[in-house]
Each structure stands twice: as structure tokens, then as C-alpha cells.
Amino acid sequence: MHFALGTTSILIFVLHKTAARDDTCRSPSSDDAGNDRFSCASTDIKWKWDPTSKSHPCNIHRISHSDLLRLYGPLGLPNLYPYPLVIYPDDVDSNNNNQGDGSKYRTRRNEFFANLTSIDNLPKQFSADFNVTLTGSDSLSSHRRIVPLTQYLEEVIIGNQHIGFPGETLPYQLGNETWYLFGETFTSEWANFLQNYQLPSCHSCTELHYQQHLVALSFGIGNIGSGVQWHLHGPGFSETIHGRKHWVLYPPQLRPEYDLNYASRHWMENVYPVLDDWNSLDVEKERHGHVEYLQKWKSTKQEGAAQKSVKDPDDAKDEDNGPSNKKPWECTIHEGEMIYFPDGWHHATINLESYTVFVSSFTSEHVSTLEETSK
């Protein structure tokens, strides 16, 4: 990779790898000096949940972009769709395997944007001293740090130097000290740049909604294992532009238990592995939910109404049933694919490649539903 950040970083990377190999593996310890807390390369440690695996499960319904339009019309996904949904580009290259990287798509949306955001091209889209605002990876994302974009790219690729893993965020790194470019991309420079992004197909994602600031775009870059701890907000989409990103979600009434001090990989390492797998009934329920929604939507052609009527009576109340002993809804979003996250669903994300780039579109579906139903 010819990377504009120069040879020094690559050199540190190589030296560090070599040095790490010679040490015996130790578990992470709380060394206050912050040095040498981990003395072996991460690949030498047997993690319970391995982000680099190419075969994480997916229990979320997947639909192609053209099927979405065929089912719901040219505007795409109706407002306040009640379940997570993965939308993948059409035109799958049948010579490629069907669960690989984004290269399987001969044509994909946002191909131009993907070109602009390659690790070589991204810094060229901004002035040389362009700064980015990083946030902590804990649920609250309350910590901030401002650094030049080029410095962040270097940190992402070579990893946290004083901990010493190239391109990787570990389960035991404190969330408030794990810096992440995500969400804080609302300046005019970012707004200009994000005009190159083609919006998802949804009833609240039209050009008009965008111009009226009813869609907020946020851009992010993370390395292996990085990502934000469990949190929730309104509905929207997140498209993976480069790399792979794993999503885990629970419906509003199943509030997961997690440690506020750490990022999402901590939960994947410590809680996820002991949860029960979905059984065939869970799988059937997930599938049936989408079918039922489509039927209701066709008969009412009114999203608010369709959403209300498909809600499971047990789930409809806002009561808090607490953490589930079952695994979450989950799927890996590959290049060119996107996920819809429903309103108020708890979710956490974990990036799976050393350069994972994504764009999230936060929609105003409640506002639009009111407009549509009052017409």
C-alpha cells in the first residue's frame, strides 16, 4: 500500500511486530504506566470472539436493493420499519462466493464515494492541515480529541502505539481512551464532502429531505475491533464503504447489560460468547415479521399504520424486559451493503478490517410519517 504518511510509520509497525513476537504472551494487566500492557501480538492471543473471522453469523433478513424497490416502490423502505434489515447491491457476480467482500458486486452504489475515501485519496479531499474531531468509544461518546486527519489515519493503521497493536483495538482498552472518528462530521467541510454520498432508498431519504436537513449524515473510520459500545437513538441506515462492520442489535424492550467503561469489543469478548444461540422458532419469528409487515403495508399503504399493527402485542408496551439470555440480532455489513437500524433499538458495532469506512444516515421518520398520514 503506498500510503502518504511516509515510511516511518511502516517501520515502527515492522519493528513492533518483531519485538512483540519475542515476548511471552501475557494477559492484559492494568499497568498504570500505560506501557507494554500487552506484550504479544494480538493474533497470538486466543480471543473468544475473533473480529478477523470471515464467518460471523447473520440472522437479519437480507434483501437486494432492486427487490426492496419492487416490494415497496421507488421511494424504497417505508418510514419506521419495525425490524433491522440488510440491503445489498444488485448484480452479484456469480463467479464470486456469496459471502465474501464487496468485490462480488460488479456494480455498486457509491462506487465514486468509495474511490474518494480510499486511504490514499481521502486526505486529498481536504486541506493539508484539516483536523478531525474524535470521540471516545464508550456509550456516552462524551470525550473529544482534535487531531489532523493524516495523524488519525496513521493511528488507525498502525494502532495505538503505546499499547502496540497495528490496526487493532483490543477488548480491554478503556472506551474513553479509545479514539474513534465517528459522528462528529457536521462541519461545512464535511457537509461539502458528504454531498458525494448517494443516500439510501427510503421514504425519508429524498433529496428534499436532505435539503431540509431532515437527514443527517455522519462519516466514520475505524480499525479492527473498534466500535461504539451499546447505545440507542432514532432510526437510520449505515452503509459500509470500505472493510467490514459487524452489527449487533436488541429491540427496545431488551436492554442489554454492558460495562460503560469499555467499547463494544469488550461485550463481544465477555458477554456474547455465553449467550444462547437463536433456535428455529426465533429464526422463524424474525422471518415472519418481515412477511407480516409487507402484507399490512400493502393493505394500508400507510407506514405508521402498518408499523403499529405488526407490533407484537408482548413487545408493544414500552416495558423494560431487561437483558436477553439470547444472542442479539446480528450481521456483518460488507462493502456496498447497508443496514437499517429501527427506531429505539439498542445497538453496538464492531469494525472488522484495519481500514473500515462507513456513512450513517440519520432520518426524521417520525416527522415524515406525520406528514404522510395527515395527507
Ligand SMILES: *[C@@H]1O[C@H](CO)[C@@H](O)[C@H](O)[C@H]1NC(C)=O
Ligand atoms: C478513482 O478515481 C480516479 C480519478 O477520478 C481514477 O483515475 C481512478 O481510476 C479511480 N479508481 C478506481 C479504483 O475506481
Ligand SMILES: *[C@@H]1O[C@H](CO)[C@@H](O)[C@H](O)[C@H]1NC(C)=O
Ligand atoms: C488544526 O489544529 C492545529 C492545532 O492542533 C492548528 O494549528 C491548525 O491551524 C488546525 N487546522 C485548521 C485547518 O484549523
Ligand SMILES: *[C@@H]1O[C@H](CO)[C@@H](O)[C@H](O)[C@H]1NC(C)=O
Ligand atoms: C477513563 O476512565 C477511567 C475510569 O474508567 C479513568 O480512570 C480514566 O482516567 C479515564 N480516562 C480519561 C482520558 O478520561
